[in-house]
Amino acid sequence: MKQKILVVDDESEAVELVEFNLKQAGFDVITAADGEEAVKKAKTHFPALVVLDLMLPEIDGLEVCKLLRRDPATAQLPIIMLTAKAAEIDRVLGLEIGADDYVTKPFSPRELVLRIKKILERGRTKAEARETIRHGELEIDIPKHTATWKGRAIDLTATEFKLLTILAQRAGRVQSRDTLLRDVWEYDNLIDTRTVDTHVRRLREKLGGAAKYLDTVRGVGYRFVE
């Protein structure tokens, strides 16, 4: 199933450039040359994402962005802004517009495609509830409830396994002790946050060499290193 991308720009050259590259990358492309057309097509074609030029005749990009955000049907639609000047970025960022990313002109089509994929991926990787997680030689098999390091099984308790799983699933992102308490211990507010430390320690002990994946972020929480 191809994903549809709506490209909005009044300069036909730019549109063609983007269109060609997106099709090359396996997307379906629909286009619009002004704000009004953009809003209309967004509501009828339901694209997966919108590439939106900031400078448009009549209704400008920011306005289109606002309009899309206002309508429940398109409020969650990811938007990538194209801006001519770097100085305009701050308008996009500063205001409560809600673009998901931005690219400055002149841009490399390659970069744009990468950004688009990244944003679309964000929604999809969630969908693929991965049953096994692998980082280097550490492997976590969720349905089997087992973890192995360099092929050798690591004997973990239920809590330790869950802690490891949650951290590994969110690899790279710091998880605060409170977050971990909520997601590993499930809202059990009675529990002391220091308990997390103890479990991390036990986990590290058992992980042996794989303990290198568990990073302490002082003053914040813990992080699974990518």
Added chain:
Amino acid sequence: MKQKILVVDDESEAVELVEFNLKQAGFDVITAADGEEAVKKAKTHFPALVVLDLMLPEIDGLEVCKLLRRDPATAQLPIIMLTAKAAEIDRVLGLEIGADDYVTKPFSPRELVLRIKKILERGRTKAEARETIRHGELEIDIPKHTATWKGRAIDLTATEFKLLTILAQRAGRVQSRDTLLRDVWEYDNLIDTRTVDTHVRRLREKLGGAAKYLDTVRGVGYRFVE
């Protein structure tokens, strides 16, 4: 403009309870009793959010979730999961599958409405809740809690990171020492304003070349240069 919510549950009691409360809160409500109907209605009515029961006849909630995520048209649609049991794994799994939040039965309708509002709000103020901030070759990744300059990681303490983040988020606008104390140190009025200076200094030291972004505005405070 009312926002549409799709409520999916096979128990009519539950549906009515949710429906009543959502309408009370000013939402439009459409309902579905099974997974197939849910997917169909999601694609024709384009609701702003889906409230989805985990236990459904035929296709269950998780499956519906996956189906919605797979289709570009609904991939970004926010989903709140309802779970009957405090089923440990299913909750977490639900999140990884791509639900945006979850509520356990029995739930207070008030809580559900609050969660819905929170999620819908998120879409509207995305710009401020950006996950990464980029200025030139300086990149700040908030969930990862990392900052890089020309691709190289900068090791910052929790306070330094927060200070940098707040300044960068408000690039261009001067922040007074008092403002920074309030937003970085969170209302800790006991703290001396000179403390800010020291932290800015430490931050500059660590930033190295990127320190050029931190401007002193004499008599006022500090500013992140655009």
Added chain:
DNA sequence: CGCAATTGTTACGAAATGGTGACAAACGCG
């Protein structure tokens, strides 16, 4: 220039944070 106000720099003690080992309660299981 010279002064006052403001900011940068340095250093240091206090406080916080996280790692560690020990312990007792709770749990699971035969």
Added chain:
DNA sequence: CGCGTTTGTCACCATTTCGTAACAATTGCG
């Protein structure tokens, strides 16, 4: 029930981080 395992809490310690004060440098201004 009894036993071993798991789990949450605590106290202690090393380390990092923080806040402040004291001093040097800079800036703005008449």
